[in-house]
Amino acid sequence: MLALSEAPAVGSETSTPWTNAQATPLVEIRSVSKQYGDFTAIGDLSLKIYPGEFFALLGPSGCGKSTLLRMLAGFETPTAGEILLNGEDMVPMPPEKRPVNMMFQSYALFPHLTLEQNIAFGLKRMKLPKGEIDSRVEEMLQLVQMTTQAKRKPHQISGGQRQRIALARSLARRPKMLLLDEPMGALDKKLRRETQLELMDIQHRLGTTFVIVTHDQEEAMTVASRIAIMDHGKLMQVAPPIDTYETPASRYVAEFVGDTNIFTGSVTAAGSSALDFTLEVSGQSLNALPQPGIAAPDARYLNVRPEKMAVSKDRVDDGSNYLRGRIDEVAYLGNLSTYYVDVGLDQRVLVQMTNSQRFGSERFAEDDNVWVSWYPQDGQLLDR
Numbered sequence: 001m002l003a004l005s006e007a008p009a010v011g012s013e014t015s016t017p018w019t020n021a022q023a024t025p026l027v028e029i030r031s032v033s034k035q036y037g038d039f040t041a042i043g044d045l046s047l048k049i050y051p052g053e054f055f056a057l058l059g060p061s062g063c064g065k066s067t068l069l070r071m072l073a074g075f076e077t078p079t080a081g082e083i084l085l086n087g088e089d090m091v092p093m094p095p096e097k098r099p100v101n102m103m104f105q106s107y108a109l110f111p112h113l114t115l116e117q118n119i120a121f122g123l124k125r126m127k128l129p130k131g132e133i134d135s136r137v138e139e140m141l142q143l144v145q146m147t148t149q150a151k152r153k154p155h156q157i158s159g160g161q162r163q164r165i166a167l168a169r170s171l172a173r174r175p176k177m178l179l180l181d182e183p184m185g186a187l188d189k190k191l192r193r194e195t196q197l198e199l200m201d202i203q204h205r206l207g208t209t210f211v212i213v214t215h216d217q218e219e220a221m222t223v224a225s226r227i228a229i230m231d232h233g234k235l236m237q238v239a240p241p242i243d244t245y246e247t248p249a250s251r252y253v254a255e256f257v258g259d260t261n262i263f264t265g266s267v268t269a270a271g272s273s274a275l276d277f278t279l280e281v282s283g284q285s286l287n288a289l290p291q292p293g294i295a296a297p298d299a300r301y302l303n304v305r306p307e308k309m310a311v312s313k314d315r316v317d318d319g320s321n322y323l324r325g326r327i328d329e330v331a332y333l334g335n336l337s338t339y340y341v342d343v344g345l346d347q348r349v350l351v352q353m354t355n356s357q358r359f360g361s362e363r364f365a366e367d368d369n370v371w372v373s374w375y376p377q378d379g380q381l382l383d384r
Contacts, residue, residue, distance in 0.1 A: 016225075016240075017050040017051070017052075017053075018048070018050060018226065023050060024050075025048035025049060025050050025051075026049055026050055026051045026053075026085065026086065026176065026177065026209050027047075027048070027049040027072070027083070027084065027085050027177065027209075028047075028048050028049075028082075028083075028084040028087075029045060029046055029047040029048070029049075029068075029081070029082075029083055029084075030046055030081055030082040030083075030084070031044050031045070031046055031080065031081040031082070032044075032045050032046070032068075032071065032078045032080070032081030032082070032083060033045070033078065033079045033080040033081055034064075034067055034068075034071065034076060034078055034079050034233075035079045040233055041064050041067045041233050042064045042067055042068055042071075042078075042233045043232075043233045043234055044081075044234075045064075045068070045081075045233070045234065045235060047228060047235065047238065049177075049209065049211060050209075051207075051209055052207045052208075052209060053209050053210070053211075053225050053226060054200065054203050054209075054210045054212070054223055054224050054225045055209070055210065055211045055212070055224060055225065055226055055227075055228070056211075056212050056213075056214060056219075056220040056223065056224035056226070056227045056228065057069060057211065057212070057213045057214070057228050057230060058214055058215070058217065058220040058227050058228065058229050058230070058256075058257075059215065059229060059230035059231055059256075060215060060231070060256075061215060063230040063231050063232060063233070064230055064232070064233035064234075065213045065215075065230050066181060066213055067233075068230075069102075069179050069181055069211065069213045071083060072090075072100065072177070072179055072211065073095055073098070073100060073102045073179050074090065074093065074094060074095035074098050074100070075095060075102075077091065078091060085098070085099065085100070085176065085177070086176070099175055099176040099177070100175050100176065100177045100178075100179060101170045101171070101173055101175040101177075101178055101179070102170070102178075102179040102180075102181065103166055103167060103170040103178065103179065103180045103181070103183055104166075104181050104183075105181055105182040105183060105185045107154075107162050107163060107165075107166035108166070109154040109162060109165060109166060109169075110154075111153065111154055111155060112153070113153070114150065114151050114152060114153055115141075115146060115149055115150050115151070115152055115153070115154070115157070115165050116137050116141065116150040116151070118154070118165055118169055119136075119137045119140050119141070119165065119168050119169045119172050120133050120134075120136075120137050120172075121169070122169060122172060122173050123136055123137070123172055123173065126173065136172050136174075137150075137172065140168035140169070140171060140172050141168065143168060143171070143202060143205075143206075144164035144165065144167060144168045144198075144202070145164070146161060146164055146165060146168070149161065159187055159191065160187060160191045160194070160195055163183065163184070163187065163195055164198070166183075167183075167199070167202070171202075171206070171208065175208070176208070176209065177208070177209045177210075177211060178208055178209070178210050178211070179211050179212075179213075180210060180211065180212040180213065181213050182213055182214060182215075183199075183212065184196065184199075184214075184219065192219070193222075196219060196222050196223050197222075199223060200222075200223050203223075212224070217256065217257050217258060220241070221241040221244070221245065221257070224240075224241060225240065226238060226239060226240050226241075227239065227240070227241055227244050229244065229252075229253050229256060229257070231252060231256075236249065236250060236252055236253050236256075237249040237250070237253045244257055245257055245258055245305075246380075247380065248303065248380070248382070250382060250384045251301050251303070251382055251384065254303045254380075254382065258305065259305070259306050259350055259352070260303055260304065260305050260306065260350075261303070261304045261305075261306060261309070261347075261349050261350055262301050262302070262303055262347075262382075263277075263279055263286070263301065263302040263304070263345070264279070264280045264281070264300065264301055265277050265278050265279045265280045265286075265300075265301075265302065266278055266280070266297075266299065266300065267288075267296045267297060267299045267381075268285065270290075270296045273289070273290075274287055274288070274289060274290075274376065275287070275288045275289065275290060275296055275299075275381070276288075277299065277302050277381070279345065281344075281345045281346050282344060282345060284323070286302065286321045286376075286379070287319075287321055287376040288302055288376055288379050288381055289376055289377055289379075289381075290381075291380060291381040291382075294381055294382070294383045295383075298383040299381040299382065299383055300382065300383055300384070301381070301382040301383075302379050302380070302381060302382075303379065303380045303381075303382055304374055304378060304379045304380075305378070306338070306350040306351050306352040307336075307352045307353075307354075308374050308375075308378035308379075309349070309351040309352075309372055309373065309374045309378075310351070310353060310372070310373050310374070311327070311339050311341065311351050311353060311364055311370045311371070311372055312370060312371050312373065313364075313368070313369075313370055313371070314371070315371045315373075319375065319376070320373040320374060320375055320376075321373060321374055321375075321376060321379070322371050322372070322373050323341075323343040323349065323371070323372045323373075324343065324344075324369075324371060325341040325342050325343035325344065325349065325369075325370060325371075325372055326341065326342050326367060326368070326369055326370070327339055327340070327341055327342075327364055327365065327366055327367060327368045327370060328340045328341065328342050328348060328366065329366060330364065330365060330366055332355075334355070335354065335355060336352050336353060336354050336355055337352070337353050337355055337364075338350065338351070338352050339351040339352075339353070339364060339370075341370065341372050343372060349372050351372055
């Protein structure tokens with residue numbers, strides 16, 4: 001582990017090595033499969049994780065993300081394929097020999113030991129000199145801002161503080177990669193958000209590679225430099241959070257990450273700068289822009305995020321797409337209002353509008369007849 005003052009400048013160009021074809025990955029997973037009898041948990045999966053990344057494995061329960069994490073830790077053995085760390089094959093290496101540590105959701109702190117003794121436990125098993133153990137324990141306590149509670153035991157501190165100590169213990173052995181298995185699942189929403197920011201700050205300062213497993217889309221979007229979205233043991237998309245949200249690779253990814261509206265149809269007319277997308281149910285034509293990497297005839301879906309849309313009582317011909325509808329439900333959430341609008345299709349349209357003014361903003365109620373609109377550039381065509 002580098003001293004904090006020597007940590008690499010995460011956030012500079014070195015924090016996006018996946019954009020550099022010459023960059024060397026810390027971890028390279030090559031055509032890995034994991035089977036349990038006839039069940040395939042991971043199927044022919046390949047992935048690169050680079051030094052200094054905060055990498056998230058995201059997906060629903062049973063998608064294979066925890067199995068992949070356990071294979072990185074050495075608790076599971078691939079049925080086929082290779083897992084390389086710094087070019088060295090880790091598959092035959094037992095967990096205790098790997099330069100990797102894992103932090104579990106339960107934290108697994110020893111209740112009879114003090115916090116500093118919990119941090120020192122793994123270091124003693126490494127048979128390090130007492131002076132070095134004491135130095136590392138103090139460094140870790142300072143890192144997680146728990147120096148004044150060092151003599152307490154786990155039951156004497158809060159859940160968020162126990163999470164910090166578990167993190168400190170995991171980092172004390174100076175692993176090249178830290179694996180986190182749903183580390184914030186036991187925390188309430190407010191504490192989880194605070195802990196996410198603390199975790200990002202610690203990872204930023206240390207520059208250690210973090211790999212986190214989560215089913216919480218918001219958590220992955222908050223902490224990760226890149227997100228690997230999984231389904232049925234396969235990678236659906238690997239990209240930074242902004243690309244995952246704004247340019248999902250498929251309907252599955254678009255619907256899994258955040259709220260969205262998916263319209264089914266086909267491109268009926270193509271131009272150099274605009275396309276006509278005809279809705280399957282109503283036959284109405286919408287304007288869309290060509291999508292890089294997707295041939296116009298293959299476009300089957302139009303993806304529009306709810307915050308890109310607006311609700312109005314009047315239609316203004318400003319080049320927007322418009323759908324006529326009636327408001328079914330309204331949810332006032334303080335900072336924004338959510339409208340569910342029946343536009344005569346086989347689905348309701350979800351629209352989210354910011355309440356930017358305390359008074360004076362246009363209000364809508366159930367059963368109001370309205371127009372739903374969005375600019376063509378705010379829709380994304382998908383072919384799968």
